[in-house]
Amino acid sequence: MYQAPRGTLDRLPEDQAYWNYVEKTAADVAALYGYSRLDTPVFEDSGLFIRSVGEGTDIVEKEMYTFNDLGGNSVTLRPEGTAPVCRAYVEHGMQNLTQPVKLYYLMSIYRYERPQAGRLREFHQFGFEAIGESSALLDAEVIDMSCRFYRELGLKDLKLLVNSIGCQDCRKEYLKALREYYKVHVDELCDDCKKRLEKNTLRVLDCKKPGCKPLADNAPKSTDHLCDDCKAHFEQLTARLDQLGLDYKIDHRLVRGLDYYTRTVYEVQPLIEGGQSTIGGGGRYDGLIEELGGKPTQAVGFATGLERVILNLKRAGINPPEDTRKKVFVIWFGDEALRKAGHIMDVLHENGISAITSYSGRSMKAQMRQANSNGANYVIIIGDTEVAENKYTFKDMENSSQETVTEEELLEKLR
């Protein structure tokens, strides 16, 4: 027996309502803020991700689906969406368009991780990127848009965490201060953090171990070490967030796992602890486009995991809107009736009315049961009597009322 590869999921018909709901909401919110859709290939040149996400990150180090194609080129199934979008921006000369260029995507993402609830090897993201503008007002807009997406879906119990990790210049100063601070406390750190301190210093702040957490709480804050420009940027951001009335918390320990972030970083997390905490996150990445061979171009973006969004919808008891389209089931018995049933099926379909029928002359009871389990709102019954009178029996399943009507009357009722 074959089964879906580890960490992958079949999206079954009964789940599709959730996906439609989430994807439609995403597209609506994107349109509201002036974002256009962009789709990129599932696989890219491996170098794109190594350059952008960063060589030392877990994603690049041990989570990428990388292989050589038959032409001998190293390609990688995309482990995130920002780099491909930036690649497309540069490749198609979008710096010549009016800036900022606003793009959104709904795409599958691939990471070779150990699967658990809310963590898959193939998952889906809704993300958006605003490229070519350095104003903190845009950061605020992106954050606002993220929050609106969750709000529109009905997701309430979420918290918004914001931080600034500075630019390339002032981050150096900050890292120096951090290392200085931790030098004295190395022995109190967990083994992982000892390694992090060398390799990816910022991540030490992220550790949840009881020994490391108090240290991180008292560690120097990045926001206290910002250069003047970064400081002004962060101040404008929070001022605008206040004006928007967004309920955010500045979290000095918020650090993100991808190397390209600068200045603003933020995450959205469910209030309920346990399981996978982050459902969405983003930030500014002012150096990425240049890193990928474009001109120096500032940008901000955000991405959210759709499986996690749906998980939270289910936990919160939020149901996607139901399909309100009326459905008709055509019942027939006898050869004459079969021909008449075929005719009315064609007419219904031509008129844009959802109609299904039986393919074998099952008993009336069986066909009625079939109609019921298919959720039919109306049933059309065709037997010897209807054939003789050239009419149809039209039954409303809701109140069980039925009457005999002509084809014209039937269509009138279904409009």
Place this chain on the structure above:
RNA sequence: GUGGGUAUAGCCGAGAGGCCUAAGGCGCCAGGUUGUGGCCCUGGAGAUCGAGAGUUCAAAUCUCUCUACCCACCCCA
């Protein structure tokens, strides 16, 4: 990558060495007199008990290996 748990029909789930040729429920199919659903009743189909090996006269029930899923860590969406 590390640690722990679980694995019985499409789904839920009893079952703890011989009484299992595996209970029950949902779902599916057919009936409940001749052309009518949802409730109810009756009957039926559907399981090499996750896979493989071993212990035993005897294994769904014990042991080992593998695989998958779940939880925590790690990481992130």
